[in-house]
Amino acid sequence: MSPFDLDAYLRERRALVDAALVRLLPGEDVPPPTVHRAMRYSVMAGGKRLRPILVIAGAEAVGAAPATVMPTACALELIHTYSLIHDDLPAMDDDDYRRGRLTNHKVFGDAIAILAGDALLTLAFKLVADNAALVPDARVICDVVAEIADAAGTGGMVAGQVVDIESEGKAVTPETLEYIHSHKTAALLRASLSVGVRLGGGDAAALAAISDAGQSLGVAFQIVDDILDVEGSLEALGKTAGSDARKQKATYPALHGVDASRREARRLIERAKSRLAVFGARSAPICALADFVVERKS
Numbered sequence: 674m675s676p677f678d679l680d681a682y683l684r685e686r687r688a689l690v691d692a693a694l695v696r697l698l699p700g701e702d703v704p705p706p707t708v709h710r711a712m713r714y715s716v717m718a719g720g721k722r723l724r725p726i727l728v729i730a731g732a733e734a735v736g737a738a739p740a741t742v743m744p745t746a747c748a749l750e751l752i753h754t755y756s757l758i759h760d761d762l763p764a765m766d767d768d769d770y771r772r773g774r775l776t777n778h779k780v781f782g783d784a785i786a787i788l789a790g791d792a793l794l795t796l797a798f799k800l801v802a803d804n805a806a807l808v809p810d811a812r813v814i815c816d817v818v819a820e821i822a823d824a825a826g827t828g829g830m831v832a833g834q835v836v837d838i839e840s841e842g843k844a845v846t847p848e849t850l851e852y853i854h855s856h857k858t859a860a861l862l863r864a865s866l867s868v869g870v871r872l873g874g875g876d877a878a879a880l881a882a883i884s885d886a887g888q889s890l891g892v893a894f895q896i897v898d899d900i901l902d903v904e905g906s907l908e909a910l911g912k913t914a915g916s917d918a919r920k921q922k923a924t925y926p927a928l929h930g931v932d933a934s935r936r937e938a939r940r941l942i943e944r945a946k947s948r949l950a951v952f953g954a955r956s957a958p959i960c961a962l963a964d965f966v967v968e969r970k971s
């Protein structure tokens with residue numbers, strides 16, 4: 674069997690996602706233009722598009738086509754981008770660079786950056802509703818809405834962000850660090866895979882396997898993100914490196930060291946891949962993405 678060509682897969686899926694995002698975001702001239710410009714500024718700044726690609730890969734794992742899940746794939750990218758815009762604000766991480774350009778509030782001001790984030794989060798749920806035109810089972814769409822809301826809200830990303838902020842400058846236990854990683858980052862990555870499988874028509878066994886794999890992959894992703902913040906650069910990352918240490922953030926390398934962190938990320942990725950066996954050959958893209966998560970340099 675020829676090895677899976679991840680570069681080609683990512684290139685093709687990214688192009689599909691980018692084209693859909695251009696189409697689905699309000700035009701820059703639509704009133705009020707400022708907020709629509711701010712939304713496009715951060716969404717179209719690039720980024721790996723990992724979450725929408727995971728939605729697509731989840732759907733493909735159960736035999737569905739990318740087009741079937743595209744509105745929801747874009748919704749996950751909008752939620753992710755909103756979280757980055759708000760996380761970069763002076764009241765949170767106060768960062769100047771993101772995705773290789775000035776952060777949203779540096780260009781548009783704090784008020785518009787907050788509103789652009791709010792608007793992206795709101796639009797995301799409209800896109801999931803719009804997915805009903807492609808997957809006409811109302812029960813599935815309701816489950817997808819609920820799962821994304823849980824993963825993005827105080828059952829997931831917001832909860833992780835709260836504990837992360839409250840832990841700054843404090844010695845945290847491994848359990849607290851695990852809580853932060855699994856809520857702040859893993860929840861949305863896990864949900865991305867899971868809603869792809871849901872919309873693609875996966876059964877309960879498929880959902881259990883993808884959720885488990887997504888959780889491991891999500892925590893591994895954040896551990897690698899922590900390592901990159903120690904070892905990366907502004908050029909490679911598109912954001913300022915070393916900021917975790919400066920802000921005395923709770924990170925995996927700070928608690929366990931870089932070598933143990935890398936070993937744990939690899940262990941989690943192997944665990945994720947073993948859970949994907951139920952999807953047979955159709956899991957090849959997710960397995961390759963899992964390897965990419967630990968090998969990535971940005």
Ligand code: GRG
Binds near residue numbers: 755756898
């Ligand atoms: C609820 C306001 C609010 C914030 C949520 C997600 C988050 C908390 C903050 C963003 C900062 C951060 C380091 C989050 C962890 C997740 C993460 C590593 C985000 C970066 O994701 P990538 O690498 O980014 O996929 P690109 O730009 O490639 O999409």
